[in-house]
Structures are given as C-alpha cells and as structure tokens.
Amino acid sequence: xxxxxxxxxxxxxxxxxxxxxxxxxxxxxxxxxxxxxxxxxxxxxxxxxxxxxxxxxxxxxxxxxxxxxxxxxxxxxxxxxxxxxxxxxxxxxxxxxxxxxxxxxxxxxxxxxxxxxxxxxxxxxxxxxxxxxxxxxxxxxxxxxxxxxxxxxxxxxxxxxxxxxxxxxxxxxxxxxxxxxxxxxxxxxxxxxxxxxxxxxxxxxxxxxxxxxxxxxxxxxxxxxxxxxxxxxxxxxxxxxxxxxxxxxxxxxxxxxxxxxxxxxxxxxxxxxxxxxxxxxxxxxxxxxxxxxxxxxxxxxxxxxxxxxxxxxxxxxxxxx
Numbered sequence: 001x002x003x004x005x006x007x008x009x010x011x012x013x014x015x016x017x018x019x020x021x022x023x024x025x026x027x028x029x030x031x032x033x034x035x036x037x038x039x040x041x042x043x044x045x046x047x048x049x050x051x052x053x054x055x056x057x058x059x060x061x062x063x064x065x066x067x068x069x070x071x072x073x074x075x076x077x078x079x080x081x082x083x084x085x086x087x088x089x090x091x092x093x094x095x096x097x098x099x100x101x102x103x104x105x106x107x108x109x110x111x112x113x114x115x116x117x118x119x120x121x122x123x124x125x126x127x128x129x130x131x132x133x134x135x136x137x138x139x140x141x142x143x144x145x146x147x148x149x150x151x152x153x154x155x156x157x158x159x160x161x162x163x164x165x166x167x168x169x170x171x172x173x174x175x176x177x178x179x180x181x182x183x184x185x186x187x188x189x190x191x192x193x194x195x196x197x198x199x200x201x202x203x204x205x206x207x208x209x210x211x212x213x214x215x216x217x218x219x220x221x222x223x224x225x226x227x228x229x230x231x232x233x234x235x236x237x238x239x240x241x242x243x244x245x246x247x248x249x250x251x252x253x254x255x256x257x258x259x260x261x262x263x264x265x266x267x268x269x270x271x272x273x274x275x276x277x278x279x280x281x282x283x284x285x286x287x288x289x290x291x292x293x294x295x296x297x298x299x300x301x302x303x304x305x306x307x308x309x310x311x312x313x314x315x316x317x318x319x320x321x
Contacts, residue, residue: 003126005249009242010133011194012213014140016221016237018187019214024233026160026180028076031087031211033188035094036068038207040189041196042101045109054115058193065189066182068094073178098204105204114197129198136194140187141234147183148230156180188214212265217244219272244268 015037022030040061047057068090075086099105115136116128123131147153158166159176167173188210196202221240227233251264 005246006242007126007129007133009245010137011198012191013137013238013241014187015191016214016217016241017140018184020218020237021180021184023218025157028083032068032072032090032185033211033214034207035091036065036185036188037192037210038098038204039068039094040065040192041202041206042098044193045107045196045202046101048112054113061193062186062190066186069181069185070178073181077174077177102202106201108201137238144234145231209262209265212269216265216269216272217241220244
C-alpha cells in the first residue's frame with residue numbers, strides 16, 4: 001500500500017508543483033488545471049499512437065500545457081479578466097480541444113512502449129513507477145530550483161509578492177504572470193502525461209477534481225515540511241503528494257467506494273485548511289496563558305470577566321452604575 005502510494009504520488013507531484021507555482025508564488029487561483037491535466041494526457045497518448053516515443057510524447061504534452069497556460073495568462077493580463085474567470089474560460093475551451101485531439105472520450109494505449117517500459121521488465125510495476133516518478137520529479141525540481149535562482153525566477157517571485165513594487169522597479173509583471181501560468185500548466189500537463197501512461201489510457205474526464213487534489217497536496221506538504229528555501233518547499237510538494245495518495249489508498253482499503261473519492265478529497269482539503277488555523281489559535285491561547293501566569297493574573301478570572309463584559313447582562317449592569 002505504501003509502495004503504491006509513493007509511486008503514484010511521485011507521478012502526481014508535477015501537478016502539485018504546478019498548483020504551487022500559481023497558488024503560492026503568484027497568489028493566483030488557477031482553474032486551468034482541470035483542463036491542462038487531461039490536455040497533457042490527450043496529446044501524449046495521441047502522439048504515442050502516431051508513432052512518437054514516450055519521451056517525445058511527454059515533452060509534447062508539457063508544451064501543450066504551456067500553451068494552455070499562455071492562453072490563460074493573456075486573458076488575465078492583456079484582456080484584464082479576473083484570474084478565476086480566465087481559468088474557467090480556458091478550462092471550458094480545453095474540453096472541446098481535448099475531444100478533437102483524442103477523437104473520442106477515451107483513448108487506450110494499445111501495446112505502446114511507455115516510460116515505465118524503459119526499465120527492465122523483470123522489475124515490479126510499483127518499482128518501475130517509483131523510479132520513473134522519482135527521475136521526472138527530481139528533474140522538474142532541479143530545473144525549477146535553477147529557474148528561481150535566475151533573474152527571471154527572482155522577478156517571477158517578486159511579481160507574486162508585490163506586483164506594484166515590482167512594476168515600479170522595472171519588472172514586466174504581465175510577462176512574469178504569463179510565464180508563471182505557462183510553467184505551472186506545463187508541469188500539470190506533464191503529470192497528466194505520466195498518469196495516462198501509468199493507467200494505460202487518456203480520458204476526457206480525468207481532470208475533474210485535480211485542482212482539489214493539487215491544493216490538498218500543497219497544504220499537506222506545507223504542514224509536514226515547511227521552510228523558506230525553494231528546494232525545501234518543492235520537496236514538500238512531493239511529500240504532500242505522496243501523503244495525500246496514501247490517505248486515499250487507506251480510505252479505499254477501509255471500504256470507501258471509488259465514487260466517494262471526490263468528496264473524500266474535498267474533506268481532506270477542508271481538514272488541512274482548518275488544521276493550521278486551529279493550531280495557530282491554540283498556540284496563541286497557550287502564549288496568552290503563559291503571559292498571564294508570568295504577570296500573576298488568574299486566566300479563569302480574566303476569561304469570566306471578559307465574558308461578563310461581553311454579555312447583555314454585563315453591559316446592563318455596567319451602564320446602571
């Protein structure tokens with residue numbers, strides 16, 4: 001169960017990294033994810049069926065995702081549409097694009113040599129998946145670490161942190177946002193290409209719920225591994241993807257039907273969003289209690305006094321004096 005989760009989590013990691021780029025770096029909620037993920041799968045499978053190798057087909061899927069991100073970026077920056085609406089429009093349009101690319105709603109890979117077949121056939125399938133997932137994920141992380149150390153990457157992060165200040169310092173913020181969209185959706189489409197090769201088919205509906213999967217994995221990774229260094233943040237995305245897939249695998253092992261996985265994914269997202277909030281409240285409460293003890297104030301008396309002042313009876317009694 002754990003081995004399978006590691007392999008599948010590594011294949012989903014490029015998607016999580018793509019969501020991380022728009023959600024954390026650019027501070028943009030990008031719904032293009034649900035269209036670019038099946039786009040990468042559709043382009044890859046169609047290219048492989050037309051005679052291209054698995055590596056070339058996967059790169060074509062990545063480039064297709066970059067084009068989808070460029071469209072969303074242009075709608076956002078040049079046409080000044082809200083980022084949420086721009087993502088929805090691109091996602092909706094990609095449904096028809098994917099149908100035209102595949103020709104039908106589901107296209108199987110029939111006797112095609114996928115990336116996993118590059119490894120020795122004697123290796124177990126789970127081991128092949130882990131190796132390919134680790135190689136692709138490691139390559140993506142290394143390239144992104146290099147990118148964010150360049151002037152372009154630093155400008156991209158500065159644009160996400162403070163667009164107004166970045167523009168005042170001569171950074172073309174619109175260009176940076178478009179590049180961020182392209183890199184993000186390219187990684188997402190690459191993940192779709194890997195998942196399609198792992199499953200043996202591309203399906204028009206395989207992108208439904210991917211934005212929830214990506215956000216949940218991002219938040220889970222940040223809970224278990226947090227830091228300011230970019231390599232640590234990207235590694236946390238891989239860890240979050242693996243943990244998220246493991247949670248889903250455990251849920252299925254407990255008897256949850258496959259049809260309930262989407263609502264389970266939404267429930268996991270709610271938990272990981274609320275958990276840091278509750279944790280911060282608890283830490284604040286603990287710090288307040290320690291401070292009150294240091295100054296010699298009874299926390300229970302203070303709490304009850306605050307409640308009396310906030311209650312209608314307390315207000316009436318205070319006004320009557």
